[in-house]
Amino acid sequence: MINSPIEEIRNRLDIVDLVREYVKLEKAGVNYRALCPFHSEKTPSFFVNPVRQRWHCFGSCSEGGDIFSFVMKIEGVEFADALRILAAKTGVELKKQDPKIRSERQRVYEICEWANRFYEDKIKSRSDVTDYLKKRGIGQDEIKLWRIGYAPDSWDDLIIFLRDKGYSGEEVMQAGLAGRREGSSKHFNRFRGRIIFPIFDFSSQPIGFGGRLFEEDGKKRDEAKYLNTPNTILYNKSKVLYGLDKAKIDIRKNDFCILTEGYTDVIMSHKAGLTNTVSTSGTALTEDQLAVIKRYSDNLVTAFDMDEAGGSATDKGVDMAITQGFNVKVASLLPGLDPADMILKNPEDWIRSVKESISIMDFRFERAFSDKDPSDPEDRKKIASELLPKIAIIFNDIERGSWVQKLAHRLGVREEDVLSEMGKIKKDEPYRSHSPVPKITRSREELIEERLLMIFSTHSELLKEFTEEELLSEKGQRIIKALKSNETKGEEKEVIDFLIMKMEVEEIDIDIEEDFNQCWNELRSVVLKKKLKEISNKIREAEAKRDDLKIEELTKEFNVITQSLSNR
Numbered sequence: 001m002i003n004s005p006i007e008e009i010r011n012r013l014d015i016v017d018l019v020r021e022y023v024k025l026e027k028a029g030v031n032y033r034a035l036c037p038f039h040s041e042k043t044p045s046f047f048v049n050p051v052r053q054r055w056h057c058f059g060s061c062s063e064g065g066d067i068f069s070f071v072m073k074i075e076g077v078e079f080a081d082a083l084r085i086l087a088a089k090t091g092v093e094l095k096k097q098d099p100k101i102r103s104e105r106q107r108v109y110e111i112c113e114w115a116n117r118f119y120e121d122k123i124k125s126r127s128d129v130t131d132y133l134k135k136r137g138i139g140q141d142e143i144k145l146w147r148i149g150y151a152p153d154s155w156d157d158l159i160i161f162l163r164d165k166g167y168s169g170e171e172v173m174q175a176g177l178a179g180r181r182e183g184s185s186k187h188f189n190r191f192r193g194r195i196i197f198p199i200f201d202f203s204s205q206p207i208g209f210g211g212r213l214f215e216e217d218g219k220k221r222d223e224a225k226y227l228n229t230p231n232t233i234l235y236n237k238s239k240v241l242y243g244l245d246k247a248k249i250d251i252r253k254n255d256f257c258i259l260t261e262g263y264t265d266v267i268m269s270h271k272a273g274l275t276n277t278v279s280t281s282g283t284a285l286t287e288d289q290l291a292v293i294k295r296y297s298d299n300l301v302t303a304f305d306m307d308e309a310g311g312s313a314t315d316k317g318v319d320m321a322i323t324q325g326f327n328v329k330v331a332s333l334l335p336g337l338d339p340a341d342m343i344l345k346n347p348e349d350w351i352r353s354v355k356e357s358i359s360i361m362d363f364r365f366e367r368a369f370s371d372k373d374p375s376d377p378e379d380r381k382k383i384a385s386e387l388l389p390k391i392a393i394i395f396n397d398i399e400r401g402s403w404v405q406k407l408a409h410r411l412g413v414r415e416e417d418v419l420s421e422m423g424k425i426k427k428d429e430p431y432r433s434h435s436p437v438p439k440i441t442r443s444r445e446e447l448i449e450e451r452l453l454m455i456f457s458t459h460s461e462l463l464k465e466f467t468e469e470e471l472l473s474e475k476g477q478r479i480i481k482a483l484k485s486n487e488t489k490g491e492e493k494e495v496i497d498f499l500i501m502k503m504e505v506e507e508i509d510i511d512i513e514e515d516f517n518q519c520w521n522e523l524r525s526v527v528l529k530k531k532l533k534e535i536s537n538k539i540r541e542a543e544a545k546r547d548d549l550k551i552e553e554l555t556k557e558f559n560v561i562t563q564s565l566s567n568r
Contacts, residue, residue, distance in 0.1 A: 005095075009083070010053065010067065012091070013067055015048055015050065016048055018067050018071075019070060020252070021248060021249070022037060022248075023296075024252055024296060028505070029504060030049070031049050031050075031501065031504055032050070033048075036057045036059050036063075037291075037294075038057060038061045038063050038073060039057070045059030046058075047501060047505050052497045054494075056502070064498060065494075075201070081105050081106070084106065085203050105234065108233055109234065110167075111162060111177065112177075112198075112234070114165055115175070115177050118161050118162075120147055123148065123196075126150050136264060137268050137340070137344040138271075146267055147198050147206070150214070151194045152192070152193070154189060156188060158189045159187055169186075169187035172187060174233065175234075176209070176230050176235060190227070190229075191209065191211040196209050199229070199235065199240055201234070201245065204245045207235045208228070209229050210226065211226070212263075213226070239289065240289075241279065241292060242281045243266040243278045244278050247277055251276040251296040251297050252296045256301055257296065257299065257300055258276055258277040259304070260278070260279040261304060262340065265303065265340045267340075269343065272343045272347040272351060284314070284317050286317075287324075290320060290321055290326070294324065294325075299326070300327065302329070302331065304318075325396075327359075330358055330359075330360055331354045331357040332358075334349060361390065361391070361394075365407075375412070383411065384418070387407055391404060404419060445523065445526045445530075446473075448519050448522055449473060449523055452516070452523060453476060453480075454499045455519070456480065458500055459516075460483070463483055463484065471527045478492055479495055483496065531561055532561055532565075535554050
């Protein structure tokens, strides 16, 4: 009988389906595997078990758990927020909480949702706004799908609306929707006279907003054209990708992500059928954003303005993607047009541009050679200085070598000379997707005991005759007790699930009984030798105290263990 929303969520949601929303999974025996989303690695060590509804990384981060811990880790939230996210995903209704005890994060979520509804309601009465959007190719279907709204040119209407819902001006400010002048206690609307584009989290919940200035009746305003929510407890512009909640499945399905620079680029690209498009929302591409994209695909098609040579923020973002192992391509834009403009003019031009996108290095070669003469020594030097730093950061050794070969050929010089010049480039490795995870060092004894427990967890017949559990650690003894009683719950169940999963993952084709005997003999030897060392130390202490009775007692114990070791 299901008696809690937690159990109901567990029964409704399969862990494989959940993890697939964030990570590319492939079948591996009874499990599914992927590159771990929580640390940088080249070989998949992240496994999901559909039978036990558990996930675990057998790599350096060693993270693991159930659907709740996965959401907490990947979304960076507390349990209450993970529960809310999964409840919304499964349709499980959570009991209403007293507003006074709801978490700060939960209240900010609620404020953003109510604000989005407020903006959506206001756009309905503004035909001039919807007419403007229609001219940009954004019709009623897109307005509804992307929950686009309008913030009236008012100083406090949203604040009054939210106050009536039970939220203070200070809370509205914490959600990034209000400001307050220095020295004043009065709050004002952050967004005024703007078309509002809500920014969503993975679960399509609004967590921030972008506002485009709408100049009513031609009235000019001395304000920034675009205004975004500042960083809040929910929204961090360096981590969020606009449109990812709608694009993530198709990014994985198509195995590439189209990366643009603005909200309308994403909306129009989705309208044109390229639903694997996201944008950086006007920020430079960041490590965190790349780490998110990498969960779904290693292939990236950029639709940035790439006209400037090295040094621009765009160029640096692309470099960062290359160093993290992405296959980067460039979709060429028509002169003076961004993707949204191209689609409005002719959607086929944009679709063709993406389809015919070229590798970033081909693009950079074309750019470097376009206005220079490779036979001229000075131009040759300029070409090399532009391209060598870009070749040097390429992740794959073979690919890097092929570009060295191509550059040498086009410049008419020896490969050795190109390599020599590239060797002079300072390699400060500025772009790393994750800080190195410290390797957890475990003793030989711990490793052997774990292997034994893995065998016991999957081969109960070997456990029946086992009577020397006192030689195991306290944790090992608890696991043996749980396995023998067949009553596994709590921490013991989690450990046993992990042991079974690891046994399945390793898929070692060996004689299990022989493996058991070898492991047990080695562990027994290690444990008993350690005991002998401890007894030797105690004998020395007893000798120092001239305690003959204790010496005799310890010597007998020493001899028994020594005899036991020699009999194995």
